[in-house]
Amino acid sequence: MGTDETRMVCACVLLSALLAFAVHAADEPVAKSEPVFKDEAGYAASLEALAGKCDSLGLAGEARVTRQWIVRREPGRQYFFVVAEQDPTQPADDAPTVVKQWHSHFRDLRRDYARVLWESALADAEARRPAAAYRKVHEVLREDPDHAEARRVLGYKRSGDRWQPSERIRTQSGRTLPPTVGWKRNECVRVDSPHFHITTDAQTSVANAMAARLEVLHDVWRQLFFTAWSSPEQLQQVMRGKRQFPAPGARYEIVLFRDRDEYVRQLKQVEPQIDVTKGYYQKGTRTAFFYAGDDSPAATQYHEVTHQLFHGCTGASVDPGEHADFWIVEAMPLYMESFEPHNGYCTLGGPDSERLQYARARRLNENFYLALDQLVPLSRTSLQQHPDLRAIYTEIAGLAHFLMDSQDGQLRDAAIEYARRVNSGDVPADLLTRLAGKSFAELDAMYFEFMKTIPKQEATDGHG
Ligand SMILES: [Zn+2]
Secondary structure (H helix, E strand, O other), rough: OHHHHHHHHHHHHHHHHHHHHHHHHHOOOOOOOOOOOOHHHHHHHHHHHHHHHHHHOOOOOHHHHHHOOOOOOOOEEEEEEEEOHHHHHHHOEEEEEEEEHHHHHHHHHHHHHHHHHHHHHHHHHHHHOOHHHHHHHHHHHHOOOOOOHHHHHHOOOOOOOOOEEEOOOOEEOOOOOOOOOOHHHOOOOEOOEEEEEEOOOOOOHHHHHHHHHHHHHHHHHHHHHHHHHHHHHHHHHHOOOOOOOOOOOEEEEEEEEEOHHHHHHHHOOOOOOOHOOOOOEEEHHHHEEEEEOOOOHHEEEEEHHHHHHHHHHOOOOOOOOOOOOOHHHHHHHHHHHEEEEEOOOOEEEEEOOHHHHHHHHHHHHHHOOOOOOHHHOOOOHHOOOOOHHHHHEEEEHHHHHHHHHHHHHHHHHHHHHHHHHHHHHOOOHHHHHHOOOHHHHHHHHHHHHHHHHOOOOOOOOOOO
């Protein structure tokens, strides 16, 4: 009898649940040609209505997923979406019917919003805002992982119920060995991901994890610095379906030592000061060297790989910042140290970034500041030999955060174009001031004001 009663209750809940979702759908007839909302605010309201329905049905987990779906974006931080092969919210095959119904409604709303985003991305591409468009294509796929046009733009192919990139991560025994390292073939393995070629004597699982992390970094770098590797015209053609982006070329070379001792021992003859470094990018061989273990900082890897990615866009003869403007060559890798992967998205910048906090202290507490009319003319050599190198390096990181994130990123496009031009060796006089439309003195003053808006972060071992 108890069993019957339980079954009755279950059926009853199930029935009301079915009705509840059905009523919801009937209330808001969705014309398939027109999304029911036009912007994120309307989308958020529809998601909240769905979450409320979940509450009334006792679907606490589904209500939470629905409410937390829209990533809350804080000012002064950039957000990038990372494409998954499948929808991460997909219920299990044996999930209750009511959960599957929730998911179907959730997907309908997301599909509608993906269409809004796709139209917006097309408009951005046509208006020659390629980085904004390319970034939105990634967001389209977070909302609707089966958006075929967005998948096509990013080079995915359908395989069963999954979408696969053209290349995946593979492990092989060491075939071609990195030049500077004294390894024999049986002493190392090679891990290939779509854009990286990691040779390592560490555990394969460590190299695999690194490859996965660096692929995400690479993806974010391509979104942010779109114009460094492509062009507005190319994006327009790809979005219109007239061509594809070129397949990845030669992979970026990474050597991953099993520990720090091995890193120092092997690289000592190449770089006498190796023992003060935590990662090293060798321009000549275009190879980045890192080591495994808890004492290996991820931020340094993001920094050195950013150098590598910019360098990969230019000819071997280019030595950026050789005569002037060297600071911006360092500024973008310093900014990329703030890279933080999250579940389905990543962030860059933010007031809690460690480098920004140090820069804030230099500017506000120590009152150290090398004005831009002194900093910008410095070449690589003159910066490296400057008596205040350490303090200037901190300031450069602060300037990078300022240019990228102050005042809703109003200087960001100028900063990215400046970095792109300097990294490609194409630097006319007054490039920064012309791109920014501000004098050095105006930028100096804006930097000071920006720093005053950054709240002091108590020393913590991580980000909140
Ligand atoms: Zn650097």
